[in-house]
Amino acid sequence: MICPDCKEHVLKSEATQIGRRYFHPECAEKRSKQEKNSDTEKQELKELKDYIYFDLYEKKVNMPFIMKQVSEFKNEYGYRYKGMELTLRYFYGTLGNSMQEGHGIGIIPFMYEETKKHIRTVMNVKSSLKDFEVKEERVIEINTPKKSDNKRIRRIDMDSL
Ligand SMILES: [Zn+2]
Numbered sequence: 001m002i003c004p005d006c007k008e009h010v011l012k013s014e015a016t017q018i019g020r021r022y023f024h025p026e027c028a029e030k031r032s033k034q035e036k037n038s039d040t041e042k043q044e045l046k047e048l049k050d051y052i053y054f055d056l057y058e059k060k061v062n063m064p065f066i067m068k069q070v071s072e073f074k075n076e077y078g079y080r081y082k083g084m085e086l087t088l089r090y091f092y093g094t095l096g097n098s099m100q101e102g103h104g105i106g107i108i109p110f111m112y113e114e115t116k117k118h119i120r121t122v123m124n125v126k127s128s129l130k131d132f133e134v135k136e137e138r139v140i141e142i143n144t145p146k147k148s149d150n151k152r153i154r155r156i157d158m159d160s161l
Contacts, residue, residue: 001015001022003015003022003023003024003027004021004023005023005024005027005030005031006024006027008024010022010023010024016028016029018031041080041081044080044081044082044085045081047081047082047085048070048081048082048084048085049063049067051085051088051089052066052088052105056088056092056099057099065104066104066105069104069105069106069108070084070105073108073109077109077112079108079112083112083115083116084105084108084112086115086119087107087108087111087112087115088105088107088108090111090114090115090118090119091107091111091115094118
């Protein structure tokens with residue numbers, strides 16, 4: 001039979017079955033990786049849009065104009081949706097800058113790299129805090145065995161931004 005991805009022959013006994021079709025194991029793996037990536041991307045795009053529409057502009061925004069900017073940044077600079085969202089959150093939220101009318105999200109290319117740097121620093125601080133908390137927790141467990149209520153620290157893969 002023929003592998004639907006690479007169109008080469010594949011033996012049924014050696015193939016990986018997905019639904020009714022048979023793939024080379026490596027083709028099947030590649031496929032599931034790609035699907036995962038595009039799922040992540042879809043989710044990140046949704047989060048970026050939600051943030052811009054509901055939080056940043058409180059529904060008073062021309063989304064087609066914004067989305068045109070978003071796709072320009074993605075295509076021209078290779079920015080990730082999550083990186084753009086974090087950049088806006090950093091610039092308007094953390095730094096407390098005020099919005100300027102008519103600029104849309106044009107600040108992103110000016111702040112993207114600085115945001116990355118900032119988040120790297122924060123993540124480093126958090127992970128050293130985390131080490132500390134783990135030690136504390138062990139001590140607590142010996143005395144009063146109760147469920148830990150430590151907040152989970154969300155991990156962001158900065159190198160992929
Ligand atoms: Zn194949």
